[in-house]
Amino acid sequence: MTMRSEAKCGVLRGKYELGRFLGHGTFAKVYHARNLATGDSVAMKVVGKEKVIRVGMMEQVKREISIMKMMKHLNIVELYEVMASKTNIYFAMELVCGGELFAKVTKGRLLEDPARHYFQQLISAVDFCHSRGVYHRDLKLENLLLDEDGNLKVTDFGLSALSDHLRQDGLLHTTCGTPAYVAPDVIGKKGYDGAKADIWSCGVILYVLLAGYLPFQEDNIVAMYRKIYRGDFKCPPWFSPESRKLITKMLDPNPNTRISIAKILNSSWFKKKSTVRQSKSKLEQEFALGDGVNGKGNEPETLNAFHIISLSEGFDLSPLFENTKKIDKEELRFGTMTPASSVISKIEEVAKTRNFSVKKSDSCVRLQGQESGRKGKLGIAVDIFAVVASFLVVEVKKYSGDTLEYNQFCSKELRPALKNIVWTTTGNSMPEC
Template sequence: MGSEAKYGVLRGKYELGRFLGHGTFAKVYHARNLATGNSVAMKVVGKEKIIRVGMMEQVKREISVMKMMKHPSIVELYEVMASKTKIYFSMEFVRGGELFAKIAKGRLREDPARHYFQQLISAIDFCHSRGVYHRDLKPENLLLDEDGNLKVTDFGFSALSDHLQPDGLLHTTCGTPAYIAPEVIGKKGYDGAKADIWSCGVILYVLLAGYLPFQDDNIVAMYRKIYRGDFKCPTWFSPESRKLITKMLDPNPSTRISIAKIMNSSWFKKKSTARGSNSKLEQEFALGDEVNAGKGGKTETLNAFHIISLSEGFDLSPLFENTKKVDKEELRFATMTPASSVISKLEEVAKTQNFSVKKSDSCVRLQGQENGRKGKLGIAADIFALTPSFLVVEVKKYSGDTLEYNQFCNKELRPALKDIVWTTNGNSMPD
């Protein structure tokens, strides 16, 4: 149970049990309320770590939001406790796991998909009625209880109506790229409710298709597809579901369908007989060759927080590959070093290796001057800000030979960047 084992019984009220999982800044344990005997999920957050990356206000906001969220399809927060070094969230224990795990097995039939979607929309409608916008809706943040009922969780990126700017819009870019609305990417301000509706549209598409509507190995190319609303519905989508998804994935937020109209649509109003985990596999999943359409039938997301939390080192790409590959063409790492310093480090490496450099505030392009086995080696580094002091850097080969690229990364790039790479155990990259 790690560092929490020494507590045994927390505050004389909760008996901590087995480790359930972890995120970037939190560990989650099973716990038992000694007074009632009921199971809870105990989320343990280290104060020092969140203060170091400037996320204390985000945690406070998550607490205030979850205290408001009393709804059957939202994970309930029972209480919050704190010590000098830790914050403890006592939360509803949801036994059925993530909805994502179901989708990974294949696409769902319409009836169970509608069952989950109806509960999702009910929860999000409740949030919006309280002036709360989730802003990171995706299957990984949707849990299932033992009866197959959906529960929305993870309000870490949520916003309240009092966070609106004078123009009446939100301006913080956050969420998971594959599920994010085009206006959020555009950085000109957005309506939080409309952005959540877009994400719900992506989720419904994934439930029915088994893969994402907007996919591309290049994140910039994927963003272009999102901006244009460039997607196609598979042939097995019913006309009613196709019509609803098209209205939800309207790239123009001013004409995007509202939750009220979603709930009034003919597809949504059909009664569902599905009961999640109680349905037989043949009833719940649409089995067949088309399950594997599009990226092997699995969703792939690039959530920077998940990237960081699941790795202790520099090369994170195996987390996002369907099959093991010897030759890797991209690296991702997190850093608390300013973007200008990251760029300076890359320039130093380029200078020692006779690479030309093109740069902006958030990207660097290194171009080799000598021909290799497949022409000149070209490397791109894109910098994404999660908070003003916390960045994720994505490094990719855009031209040349993969072996030469890997050799360059291992011999030159990795050593040069070692001191600035942030890991979950500290601020430097392990040997």
């Protein structure tokens, strides 16, 4: 059965209307799709199960799903939900319409200010990934998209690794990536630090933005690898001294002395303010709207089976219905049989102790701190979904501010305040549909 015939048969639950073909990769095809309920456009990535299983890639697909669920950031393509049929896995993703950053560079090198603008957004996204133990491992211009507002969006986490994949030596060992962007420590086959490998790739990207061509270019890949090993490249004369200094530190062939993201953020070239205006994140826009937060009605949205898959850890549904001990660093999720109004009241009580600003509807709450922390004001989004009428799933996420501050708030204040309403598998039964 074809993907389109599956859609007609309701495999997508009548939720998405599939449109034109957008492109394809080794294991996936991407279509334009429209959410029939909201009218919003999405990119629908379709992965054939049989092909993925045949080449032993199912674990990689599960890992990509798990990683992308963690990646809620303005400069990272968002995964909305995952659906599955007998033959396909469907990824409903943010549709990014501005094309690849690569297309801009093919027209000529960028001036320093727009190059800095994109590079600042790239480093923000990569720093976010690393803070959650995620290493992209295939950063390149072709994987950097632009939205209609000119915001950079990192995509394609198919080769990403988690800190869980480190061996006993604390390093990653899988050689992967695109040759012209790959770090010498990755091709050295002695193990590498995923964060430092990503920084090298970011250095290559910055070089290309400013130069209009790659720092390591050879017709023979072996000769190119020799140059990469030695860090053998030259900056063109139009590079400013500050940009030249930063790129040289990022393209240091010795990973032990290569610059860290913390030092990149503190470098004089990086810290210059861009004249290119950045748009607010979707959640920040929602918070500013006040009444009618999240555009939801008066009742919690009802979850179908596909929603539940997208909310769970990969394809394992158990974390939804157990006391949430294992959670993402920026996300807390639990089930409850307490009415949504009572959940919201308890959250409001906690918010008062911290002097948070509160915006709410009957199915969601947005909290925002009044004081700036290490990374600005702490912002927290709480959304409530109904599995059945008497059973709710509550999802808590950070949308701005420092992750450490958020985790401390959740562990010391929010969790203790909500512990009496969290549904656990011990001594409880799932309510009847």
